[in-house]
Amino acid sequence: MDIKARPNVGNLAVYVPGKPIEEVQRELGLSQVIKLASNENSWGPSPKALEAGRQALEKVFLYPDANALVLKELIAGELAVGTEQIVTGNGSEEIIAMIAKAFVDPGNEVVMAKPSFPRYQTCVELMNGVAVEVELKDYRHDLEQMAQKITARTKVVFVCNPNNPSGTIVTEQELDKFMGLVPEDVLVVFDEAYFEYVADKNYASGLKYLHSGRNVLVLRTFAKAFGLAGLRMGFGIGTEQIVDFLNRVREPFNGNLAAQAAAAAAWQDKEYLAEIIARNAKGLAELRAGLESMGCTVVPSHTNFVLVDVGKPSQEVFEALLKLGIIILPGHLFGYPTSLRVTVGTPEENEAFLNALQKVL
Numbered sequence: 001m002d003i004k005a006r007p008n009v010g011n012l013a014v015y016v017p018g019k020p021i022e023e024v025q026r027e028l029g030l031s032q033v034i035k036l037a038s039n040e041n042s043w044g045p046s047p048k049a050l051e052a053g054r055q056a057l058e059k060v061f062l063y064p065d066a067n068a069l070v071l072k073e074l075i076a077g078e079l080a081v082g083t084e085q086i087v088t089g090n091g092s093e094e095i096i097a098m099i100a101k102a103f104v105d106p107g108n109e110v111v112m113a114k115p116s117f118p119r120y121q122t123c124v125e126l127m128n129g130v131a132v133e134v135e136l137k138d139y140r141h142d143l144e145q146m147a148q149k150i151t152a153r154t155k156v157v158f159v160c161n162p163n164n165p166s167g168t169i170v171t172e173q174e175l176d177k178f179m180g181l182v183p184e185d186v187l188v189v190f191d192e193a194y195f196e197y198v199a200d201k202n203y204a205s206g207l208k209y210l211h212s213g214r215n216v217l218v219l220r221t222f223a224k225a226f227g228l229a230g231l232r233m234g235f236g237i238g239t240e241q242i243v244d245f246l247n248r249v250r251e252p253f254n255g256n257l258a259a260q261a262a263a264a265a266a267w268q269d270k271e272y273l274a275e276i277i278a279r280n281a282k283g284l285a286e287l288r289a290g291l292e293s294m295g296c297t298v299v300p301s302h303t304n305f306v307l308v309d310v311g312k313p314s315q316e317v318f319e320a321l322l323k324l325g326i327i328i329l330p331g332h333l334f335g336y337p338t339s340l341r342v343t344v345g346t347p348e349e350n351e352a353f354l355n356a357l358q359k360v361l
């Protein structure tokens, strides 16, 4: 007998993650598989983070600190906010879901770019809210259009900066203008999952607007530059009031013991982070040069991935690359049918990808 879920649940888009390495090995009988599909850190985390995580495992018979205070104190000290202004999540993804749970009533509107990180739309629709999507313009957020789409029903606006899947940023000047148009009672969420990679001097974190008293939540993660995607730890920085609301809908023990310890160690290892950022910048430049030498069009990226138009159907290119042991994310999934999203790998991985793509094209 059929069972009925809430009507909107059946309509939710199912998240399509990058294919796991083991699945491709099994399906295609390959021993060597390279994954450049989920914007993970190809060099892995700081050895100090790994060691802290290992040590924390000794204590897994205990619940973790529900308030993640040690980690919050480290972050708060550096970002000049109070610990009550920080909320942690089982990945920043979980905080996106908490935002929808706490702020979106049926019929409320949430403005976001398209394409952008797909969880905004899904989480809003789960709450019977309306996702108002505004097409990117030249691969960048069209902030003018986004501001125009704000109505009396708008509760939240998502600004993904840098944006996934395009890798582009909006500048401080553009954001200043935009924030001047957004009503003060609308929550502006800046998703800064790739913050650490940005070197452009025209970029500003959304923290600027939090410090000027606006209703802002800035999302950051340990899954990207810090290399801890598998442990799941993200955090949001907002006003005390916003964070209080989020804490009311949060699962009490959502930050596991190993993740809290590893994240705290990763946060403090600035030398390792700087090394990763430098390696990524070099890899990004090599990847871009290699792709352009094949006649592909690369969107200038401020992240650890590139969006590249290869001029061929992305699904076919994706499948052909898989057979050669390379996993990327095909662009038809997010509306760019001849593009690929490719994570910056180690020099060896980038070379293997470029060689494989050359064969496929």
Ligand SMILES: Cc1ncc(COP(=O)(O)O)c(C=O)c1O
Residues within 6 Å of the ligand: 038, 039, 090, 091, 092, 093, 094, 117, 160, 163, 164, 191, 193, 220, 221, 222, 223, 229, 232, 233, 234
């Ligand atoms: C823009 C953006 N936001 C959030 C996330 C989720 O990150 P986390 O692993 O912290 O849940 C991702 C992951 O790909 C992302 O690209």
